[in-house]
Amino acid sequence: MVQNKKLNFIVIDDSKLDCFIAEKIIRNTGKCDVIRSFLRASDALEYIRETKPDENAHTIILVDIQMPIMNGFEFVEAFENLPGNVVNNYSVYIISSSINENDLAKVHNYKSIKQFLNKPITSNNLSVLLK
Amino acid sequence: MANGDKIKILYIDDERNNLNGFKATFRFDYTVYLAISADEATQVLKENHGISVILCDQRMPDKTGVQFFEEIRVDYPAPVRILITGYTDIESVIDAVNRGHIFRYIKKPWTDNDVKSAIEEANKFFLTNSMLALRNIELQSAYDELGKFAYSITHDVRGPLLSIIGALELAEGIDDLGEIHELLGMMSESVRKLDEYIKNTHEYYKIKRGVLQFSEIDFNVLLSDIAALFQITGRNNNIRYTAKVNQQGPFSSDEISIKVILNNLMSNAFNYQRKNTEDKWVDVVIDVKDNKAEISVSDNGIGIEESHIDKIFTMFYRATSEENGSGLGLYNVKDALAKLNGTIDVQSKVNEGTTFKVIIPGSSHGTK
Numbered sequence: 001m002v003q004n005k006k007l008n009f010i011v012i013d014d015s016k017l018d019c020f021i022a023e024k025i026i027r028n029t030g031k032c033d034v035i036r037s038f039l040r041a042s043d044a045l046e047y048i049r050e051t052k053p054d055e056n057a058h059t060i061i062l063v064d065i066q067m068p069i070m071n072g073f074e075f076v077e078a079f080e081n082l083p084g085n086v087v088n089n090y091s092v093y094i095i096s097s098s099i100n101e102n103d104l105a106k107v108h109n110y111k112s113i114k115q116f117l118n119k120p121i122t123s124n125n126l127s128v129l130l131k
Numbered sequence: 132m133a134n135g136d137k138i139k140i141l142y143i144d145d146e147r148n149n150l151n152g153f154k155a156t157f158r159f160d161y162t163v164y165l166a167i168s169a170d171e172a173t174q175v176l177k178e179n180h181g182i183s184v185i186l187c188d189q190r191m192p193d194k195t196g197v198q199f200f201e202e203i204r205v206d207y208p209a210p211v212r213i214l215i216t217g218y219t220d221i222e223s224v225i226d227a228v229n230r231g232h233i234f235r236y237i238k239k240p241w242t243d244n245d246v247k248s249a250i251e252e253a254n255k256f257f258l259t260n261s262m263l264a265l266r267n268i269e270l271q272s273a274y275d276e277l278g279k280f281a282y283s284i285t286h287d288v289r290g291p292l293l294s295i296i297g298a299l300e301l302a303e304g305i306d307d308l309g310e311i312h313e314l315l316g317m318m319s320e321s322v323r324k325l326d327e328y329i330k331n332t333h334e335y336y337k338i339k340r341g342v343l344q345f346s347e348i349d350f351n352v353l354l355s356d357i358a359a360l361f362q363i364t365g366r367n368n369n370i371r372y373t374a375k376v377n378q379q380g381p382f383s384s385d386e387i388s389i390k391v392i393l394n395n396l397m398s399n400a401f402n403y404q405r406k407n408t409e410d411k412w413v414d415v416v417i418d419v420k421d422n423k424a425e426i427s428v429s430d431n432g433i434g435i436e437e438s439h440i441d442k443i444f445t446m447f448y449r450a451t452s453e454e455n456g457s458g459l460g461l462y463n464v465k466d467a468l469a470k471l472n473g474t475i476d477v478q479s480k481v482n483e484g485t486t487f488k489v490i491i492p493g494s495s496h497g498t499k
Contacts, residue, residue: 015294015321016320017297018294018297020317021301025301066290068449068451068456069451097286097289097290097293098286099289100282100285119290119294122300
């Protein structure tokens with residue numbers, strides 16, 4: 001489904017450095033059209049809600065777990081409640097420093113989460129998403 | 132032993148003469164409560180806290196002493212139970228002891244010394260049990276916090292470390308010096324965040340496990356020491372700092388705790404500023420009189436959303452994505468204030484600012 005479409009990215013992480021690293025590495029793959037970073041999950045959610053779904057693009061969301069105010073899981077819950085035609089335009093990946101078993105297990109409770117990726121993001125683990 | 136520290140005991144007997152005789156004998160040594168029936172005894176226990184030993188006669192018209200103890204231990208498990216009985220009841224006594232209803236029995240007719248030694252032993256048992264219960268609560272909360280720490284380490288310590296690792300790997304492929312500098316700036320922020328976490332953990336430990344050491348506090352000296360740490364940041368970010376200390380008379384308290392309180396409140400006031408505001412300010416007012424210190428730390432920074440205000444003192448709670456909070460600062464403040472019997476009050480409005488008001492009573496230990 002990803003093929004033949006433009007590929008966009010949304011990075012959600014409260015660490016500026018992690019957003020910066022993700023943006024650089026994504027940019028370096030040369031396969032990405034637009035990258036947007038959000039330090040607050042609530043801002044990202046608002047952006048997704050307000051943006052008209054683009055038929056010709058698919059967006060990959062990379063979201064951290066532990067963030068103040070709205071954490072990654074809360075974001076995914078709210079995201080899954082958006083209309084289906086919106087949700088279908090996105091693929092959600094968790095990217096976290098967590099090695100907590102509960103966090104890892106929790107990932108399976110959300111049908112929209114494709115995979116759990118370990119920080120730091122590298123061109124290697126990013127290439128898995130781009131296949 | 133001071134009057135208030137007397138062991139509180141309850142004696143139950145269906146004969147008024149026995150009650151009066153008992154009280155006459157022991158009222159100098161103990162605080163004695165009397166009851167003529169099991170019902171009256173329940174009432175006494177309901178109305179008086181801190182009764183540590185209950186003595187009850189086995190033979191009563193409405194129910195036996197053993198039955199009474201069996202019932203009363205459900206609602207009042209803490210007081211230690213002693214049965215007073217004649218030899219003829221020995222079977223039921225053995226049964227009751229074995230089933231754990233009573234600690235000891237005193238055989239009739241008793242001597243003053245029998246009763247006294249039984250009460251003293253029972254009270255020791257009571258104190259040990261109470262202490263144990265208290266320690267268990269403390270232990271449980273220490274374990275809970277350890278769990279929170281273990282979890283936070285994977286994020287608050289591992290997070291910045293992985294950011295740095297990621298940045299280093301990225302830097303290997305970058306030739307542009309400007310980009311490298313940008314990366315370095317962000318890396319040093321991560322390192323500072325780690326350091327902040329470690330300092331806060333150290334403060335947590337000092338407050339949590341440390342013994343209070345009271346000394347005379349001169350708020351003028353203390354505040355200018357602490358303010359010196361922030362004034363440089365303040366000047367670099369154009370934050371106007373004003374302080375007013377009005378200390379009338381001596382004030383004794385634990386200096387480490389006071390420092391933790393001031394340090395965290397001021398650090399928050401300086402850090403959580405609105406970046407684009409022209410006139411940024413932090414204002415500290417300290418009033419000390421009548422052995423009471425009132426500290427107010429105000430800023431016109433980002434403020435705290437109303438829905439977060441009651442959670443800001445929770446361990447590892449962070450109410451903002453701004454800046455690098457560890458989620459421990461205000462928790463430590465609350466902990467320190469609890470040890471000093473102090474109070475804290477927050478007034479805050481988003482995009483207008485925040486004022487923390489702290490009241491700390493001076494130590495009654497005096498100063499040496």
